[in-house]
Amino acid sequence: MPSILTAPSKMESTVHLQENKLILIWSVTTLIVVMNTTMFNVALPFILKDLSLNSSLGSWLVSGYSIMFAISTLTFGRLSDFVPLSRLLLHGICLLGISSVIGFFSSNFFILVGVRILQAAGAGAVMGLSMIMAGRYIPLSRRGKAMAIIASAASLAFGLGPVLGGVITQYLGWNYLFVVTIFSVLSIPYFLKLLPNEVIKKGHFDLFGSILTGLSVTGLLLFLSTFSYGILLGTVVLFAVWWKYLNKTEEPFIPLILLRNKQYTKLLLINCSAFFINFSNLFLMPIILTSVFGKEPAELGLMIFPGAIIAVVAGIYIGRFIDRFGNAPLIIFGQLLLLIASILFAWFSSANPYFILFIYMIPSVGFTAISSSISNEITRILPINQIGSGIGIAQLTQFFGAGLGVTISGFLITIQEGLSLEMVYRTIFICFSIVNIMASFIYGFYLRRARLKEPKLNSSSIE
Numbered sequence: 003m004p005s006i007l008t009a010p011s012k013m014e015s016t017v018h019l020q021e022n023k024l025i026l027i028w029s030v031t032t033l034i035v036v037m038n039t040t041m042f043n044v045a046l047p048f049i050l051k052d053l054s055l056n057s058s059l060g061s062w063l064v065s066g067y068s069i070m071f072a073i074s075t076l077t078f079g080r081l082s083d084f085v086p087l088s089r090l091l092l093h094g095i096c097l098l099g100i101s102s103v104i105g106f107f108s109s110n111f112f113i114l115v116g117v118r119i120l121q122a123a124g125a126g127a128v129m130g131l132s133m134i135m136a137g138r139y140i141p142l143s144r145r146g147k148a149m150a151i152i153a154s155a156a157s158l159a160f161g162l163g164p165v166l167g168g169v170i171t172q173y174l175g176w177n178y179l180f181v182v183t184i185f186s187v188l189s190i191p192y193f194l195k196l197l198p199n200e201v202i203k204k205g206h207f208d209l210f211g212s213i214l215t216g217l218s219v220t221g222l223l224l225f226l227s228t229f230s231y232g233i234l235l236g237t238v239v240l241f242a243v244w245w246k247y248l249n250k251t252e253e254p255f256i257p258l259i260l261l262r263n264k265q266y267t268k269l270l271l272i273n274c275s276a277f278f279i280n281f282s283n284l285f286l287m288p289i290i291l292t293s294v295f296g297k298e299p300a301e302l303g304l305m306i307f308p309g310a311i312i313a314v315v316a317g318i319y320i321g322r323f324i325d326r327f328g329n330a331p332l333i334i335f336g337q338l339l340l341l342i343a344s345i346l347f348a349w350f351s352s353a354n355p356y357f358i359l360f361i362y363m364i365p366s367v368g369f370t371a372i373s374s375s376i377s378n379e380i381t382r383i384l385p386i387n388q389i390g391s392g393i394g395i396a397q398l399t400q401f402f403g404a405g406l407g408v409t410i411s412g413f414l415i416t417i418q419e420g421l422s423l424e425m426v427y428r429t430i431f432i433c434f435s436i437v438n439i440m441a442s443f444i445y446g447f448y449l450r451r452a453r454l455k456e457p458k459l460n461s462s463s464i465e
């Protein structure tokens with residue numbers, strides 16, 4: 003597979019790469035990009051009201067963004083095998099900035115969805131390349147800390163986004179949310195200066211495969227939000243064509259060697275479930291606080307913000323724990339926290355708004371622990387020439403999980419109309435608890451196989 007060659011001395015030198023500055027700028031840009039999602043979560047109930055939409059249709063402002071974000075992260079990950087990171091970031095961030103300007107003037111639902119999709123296409127460069135940058139240039143001894151810092155920035159955005167989004171929505175209007183992401187273009191000069199020069203080999207990008215992947219994922223989420231048999235049939239056909247194409251193409255958009263790696267695919271499922279739960283929580287909390295407790299936009303953000311701050315503080319220590327004790331303890335810890343939070347949300351989310359404030363602190367820490375440790379584990383088990391594609395596919399499944407969670411949450415709200423709000427949200431969070439339990443079993447199988455392989459690896463290394 004084509005790859006970018008970098009001198010080993012550059013990969014190992016913190017002086018030449020200026021790691022700390024690079025991680026700081028990347029974290030700030032990640033903060034802006036992720037806030038672009040969470041700001042709209044808070045504004046969604048008011049966009050639904052202004053545009054006269056139901057929850058199921060309106061959820062596409064979030065899930066449509068997540069789908070394109072997922073495809074974009076994988077696309078930029080695949081392109082990073084033969085295009086410099088600095089060039090990819092330049093194009094991605096410029097697209098994000100331009101689409102944000104257009105979004106500021108949008109007032110039609112379909113134009114708004116289109117702009118959000120364009121934003122996601124550009125924003126995917128930042129998230130899609132962040133872990134690739136860390137896996138390619140940060141030594142393994144410091145990689146966990148670097149990944150945790152970037153993940154903490156995302157966690158901060160999950161909390162700061164609702165606060166900022168709530169204030170902007172209440173006092174200026176939701177159109178002004180697009181202004182925030184325009185500031186991402188200020189990071190371009192820093193990336194061009196701090197990222198190392200790369201020697202490039204020619205490569206081939208599978209455009210048709212990327213289109214098939216995007217259509218297949220979109221079709222699946224459309225079916226889950228509409229349960230249309232016509233869409234289901236079309237999606238099945240698309241997946242059949244997609245799978246046949248992958249097996250016949252020499253350099254497919256999604257390398258089959260990774261999909262055949264059972265340990266890797268288990269990590270994908272666990273990561274997908276974590277994003278499913280986290281984005282569902284972020285989608286549901288503003289709706290609960292608005293529909294059950296009548297909170298204003300600015301109040302919504304303040305109720306969610308403390309959980310994000312706790313996650314950021316925890317993220318500092320999570321990175322250190324990963325580097326010292328490995329990924330397994332943090333993954334188990336994170337899954338336990340997500341399960342506890344889903345159970346608590348099921349019984350107390352409709353009782354008091356302050357219960358939501360305190361309960362959300364639990365899954366926000368758990369999500370940070372899982373997302374940081376899973377990314378680090380992927381870079382550990384894959385060869386260096388597969389890290390770019392491996393991280394890209396992982397981020398595809400992450401945001402597919404995010405879009406799936408939002409889509410299913412909106413659908414479950416819609417089909418339970420007529421029931422008490424307490425029963426509606428309790429049913430949803432009980433379903434999330436089941437998802438958590440299933441993910442925990444998958445990780446148990448992952449650990450069992452990993453331990454069975456260890457003696458073989460040790461004996462082969464001795465020989």
